[in-house]
Amino acid sequence: MQTDLDAYFQHLRSERHVSPHTLDAYRRDLIKVMGYCQKQQLGQWSELKSAHVRQLVAEQHRQGxxxxxxxxxxxxxxxxxxxxxxxxxxxxxxxxxxxxxKGEKRLPRLLDTDRAMQLLDGGIEDDFIGHRDHAMLELFYSSGLRLAELIGLNLDQLDVPAGLVHVHGKGNKERVLPIGRKAREALQAWLPLRTLSNPADGAVFVSQQGRRLGARAVQLRVRQAGVRELGQHLHPHMLRHSFASHVLESSQDLRSVQEMLGHADIGTTQIYTHLDFQHLAKVYDQAHPRAKRKQDSDP
Known part of the structure; x- marks a missing residue:
């Protein structure tokens, strides 16, 4: 069974080009299944039946x-x-x-427009790290990139004058995204400083030693920016969620948001229609004369 798993993981790496993060998730899940098979004394993947899978799912569910x-x-x-x-x-x-x-459907957490502007318009240290981190934040929010897409980004994927970025998403599918004016300005300020680190490769975002930034480093810098500018927890996917929700709120064009996010299934993108409805419901409750709640002082 382990031999089959190793061959499958190699297939995912070399032919499917899945990200290291996705590969780790698959590995954790399938090692868990293989452990179950060993307890059931199943020696081949061909011996695993639907009844076994239902039992495994039920066990895992009971365990929380x-x-x-x-x-x-x-x-x-x-x-x-x-x-x-x-x-x-x-x-x-x-x-x-x-x-x-079925579990409770949790809506993704995001920043409202004012909080997003507060984050991005905060003070920028005029140095290598300050401009790099600002460019990362702007690009996350401007183009809705996934974390893996941002850390994998190379210079030849950027066309800053044209305001475009070519992104290699899940399954190595490419999509072309716009880069907003503020993000272009941030990149133009960052890229000359990038060369000072003598970069080891074509990575857009590098450390002061010239090495490509990893996922943990980017998550840390985003979290620190959230605490510093907003006094709250912040992670890269919150900026992607914010991008999607704000574009959908303004455009009402679900298909275009789906394409920009790189979702294979529009059902995945529809979660943002729920967020948009929540916003509309809040505005309605606050504005409609027959919906306003009575104040505590009202008789």
Whole structure:
């Protein structure tokens, strides 16, 4: 079973070009399934049946695993069996038709427009790190990049004068995104300073030693900016969520937001319509004369 897993992970790296973060998630899920198989004394992936998968999901659910985590585990398992079927190692998918228990749908956290402006218009230290971090924040919010897309970004993917960035997203699918005026200005201030570090490769965002920034470093810098400018926790995906919600709120064009985010399924993008409705409902409650709540002093 381990040999099949190793071959599958190599397939994901070399042919599917999945990100290291995604690969780690698949590995954690499938090692968990393999541990279950060993406890059930199953020696081959072809011996795992749908009843086993249902039992595993039920066990994990009782142990407190979220619906989202279980859905990802099932997705990882289905991906493995697609590969095994293609390789002739198995003729069925034991996870087919099995769904994770439904959990409470949590809406993504984001910044409202005023808080986003407060973050990005804060004081910028006129040095290497200050301009680099400001350019990262602006690009996250301007173009809705994923963390993996930003840290993987190279100079040849940027066309700052034209205001475009070519992004390699999930499954190595490319999409072309606009870069807003403020983000272009931030990049123009950062890129000359970048060369001072004698960069090791074409990475857009590098450390003072010239090495490409990793995910943890970017998460730390974003978190520190959130505390410094907003007094709150902030992570890169909150800026992506904010980008999506604010564009949808202004344009009402769900398909365009889907394309900009790189979502394969428009159902994934529709979560932002719920956020937009929450905003509209709040405005309604505050503005409509028959919806306003009575003040405590009202008789």
């Amino acid at each position: 695993q979220s619906s989202r985590s279980l859905a990802r585990l099932l997705s990882s398992l289905r991906g493995l069996y697609r590969y095994l079927n293609q390789e002739g190692r198995c003729a069925y998918d034991p996870a087919a038709g099995i769904s994770a228990p």
